[in-house]
Amino acid sequence: MKTGIATTTMASLPQTIILFLLLLGAFAQARDPFACDSKDVKTSSLPFCKVSMPIPNRVTDLLGRLTMQEKVRLLVNNAAAVPRLGIKGYEWWSEALHGVSNVGPGTKFGGAFPGATSFPQVITTAASFNATLWEAIGRVVSDEARAMYNGGAAGLTYWSPNVNIFRDPRWGRGQETPGEDPVLAGTYAASYVKGLQGNNGDRLKVAACCKHFTAYDLDNWNGVDRFHFNAKVSKQDIEDTFDVPFKMCVQDGNVASVMCSYNQVNGVPTCADPNLLKRTIRGQWNLNGYIVSDCDSVGVFYNTQHYTSTPEEAAADAIKAGLDLDCGPFLAQYTENAVTRGLLKEADVNSALANTLTVQMRLGMFDGEPSAQPFGNLGPKDVCTPAHQELALEAARQGIVLLNNRGPSLPLSHLRHRTVAVIGPNSNATVTMIGNYAGVACAYTSPLQGIGNYAKTIHQMGCEDVACNDDKLFSGAINAARQADATVLVMGLDQSIEAEFRDRTGLLLPGRQQELVSKVAMAAKGPTILVLMSGGPIDVSFAKNDPRIGAILWAGYPGQAGGAAIADVLYGTTNPEGKLPMTWYPQEYVSNLPMTDMAMRSSPNRNYPGRTYKFYKGPVVYPFGHGLSYTNFVHTIASAPKVVTVPLDGHRHSGNATISGKAIKVNHVRCNKLSVGLQVDVKNTGSKDGTHTMLVFSKPPAGHWAPQKQLVAFAKVHVPARSQRRVGINIHVCKFLSVVDRSGVRRIPTGVHNLHIGGIKHSLSLQPATLGVIKS
Ligand SMILES: *[C@@H]1O[C@H](CO)[C@@H](O)[C@H](O)[C@H]1NC(C)=O
């Protein structure tokens, strides 16, 4: 979103205003119906208000009653009222990336709704690799969103989640995403969207939106910003990487909306590209919902990119490409003239509106009284409930990643480590813990408070803020570490370093943070533990290699209860189970790497290292999927096929162009139900109960298209100490064992695919069904 809206915390408001808001809240009225108010007999008896009629018929009826002037005012986020038909104005723009957010004009905190449960930032939640958790968070967020809607404080259309690939470690918005792997991101998207939208057929609890389609993952780097960026992307990388989370969001998550991005892809603004919108999202993937622009991106491609010569052409191009709703005023201003000038047909406007009106009807907005509808009973009592806040804590516990544990130094013992020096610019963090696209949290537990529940603390900031420009506060920190039984340094980043419109310039800790950590570790009496808060990866090689630093934890931005979760992990009440959702590169990786170069694959002849664990082969600080536990897990394969036959569809057979290069085109394969089933035993050989996060990678047969490995499945299992549990894994062959050729065609390589699970390997041979077996 372009518009920055200042985050207001309750704490920053004067007491009198808070009192006023609370009084107001006490008398908060339920929202009036958006349309079809039974008190208005004239309009509520019109056919589009008939709940018993199929939605497409209701939409057609309503479209038939609207004038052109009325129609164009419905094409924008602050859609105008149509009083003569009993329809109120509606603000489409609300956000709920990891809790109901105060970004976007559709949502207002205050009154009966002073806060909402603020879950960890998405990159942290992704590290749990727990799809059940992602869906559960979506359910809680949509409960709170519906409650706020009923109270007149929020909309029903949420432009979340952000499922762009975290392609470059410097990206300021990487924190909002589920990481660098397309299958992880797609699974996250589908799960969170299901949680938000509910499970009631075509009816929607709230409407989610997967954004920003596509190849958008640069905000502002070296003079290039997202409003001017033309992402040059190969067909291979589109199909293999950038499209995957969006396709899974639409097909597996049934999302009700997709947002196109600011940038161009191969010279065409995404919001003006019929190939991307009409052909791919709606045509191939069958989106059941609406396509929305990023905020003012139609204006941006006209005014900033000069993509068309008149604004009417820009409006016409966007709608003809398949755009249904403009976040911004542009389409309300220019669409009518575009129709008058013959650049666009009224029928094109009607199809756009049919998509948005259908979503509003699926949300129940044309069904009269909100209180008489499903979720109509949700209200202030359903926001920030103890159960919701407990889930925010649980999510942080599941997402924290133990990167290093020398000795081991962790967990700390509340008997031996009675005083703890808690040091660092993030040691008493609150708002920092919720990252961007957050709301107003219900309450916070800072790291200092969390650790204070286990030990006596000596608090020192060490640096004034994360920029850490001087060493004025170093000596206090060093003295604290000298006295305490253990030292915990809570360091890292915040939104002043990485944010929307702010990409990082490098990967090291900012300012003099590194120096503070080393000096404190040198002086510390007890073990020194480094806790990092950040969205993007940090090159902490200095700490990894320093024998005085006992352990390193990454907490991401752990949400409102983050400090409690960090303390639970430090003291072993929680056995860490998170795994890195992105590669932690060394600083040198970015020194010669333009953020603007979109290529995923490495290219040795132009000294290009490639991106993500799938294609980059150089040294890393910590790899994708890294994460330790306080116990030890051992895998064995209990059962798995050695050979899998790939059945070709009726008219194909082996030895033909279909399997050129020994890789069968996926759309020549009978994919339905073609999957590989594995049974894996996971044994906890340690003395602590733990939850194992199992990642299954496949190494396809070598060839120029294939990544060195790719994530094909993941699963979680709780295993008590000295016990064993069996885990079933199903790998969809066409989706996950395929690779993409240079023309963007997905193919299944025949031959040996090696599956890697932790330290073990299983070879799987994929063979095309031979001639004669398949009968046409
Ligand atoms: C996944 O998360 C859910 C929700 O917090 C939790 O109930 C479940 O135990 C988690 N799964 C595992 C295996 O830990």
Ligand SMILES: *[C@@H]1O[C@H](CO)[C@@H](O)[C@H](O)[C@H]1NC(C)=O
């Ligand atoms: C920690 O932060 C809270 C909330 O911002 C503040 O009230 C408290 O004084 C801080 N504690 C210390 C020791 O700085």
Ligand SMILES: *[C@@H]1O[C@H](CO)[C@@H](O)[C@H](O)[C@H]1NC(C)=O
């Ligand atoms: C490949 O298929 C084409 C028809 O699509 C057929 O004419 C040709 O003979 C086949 N080639 C082989 C080697 O089987």
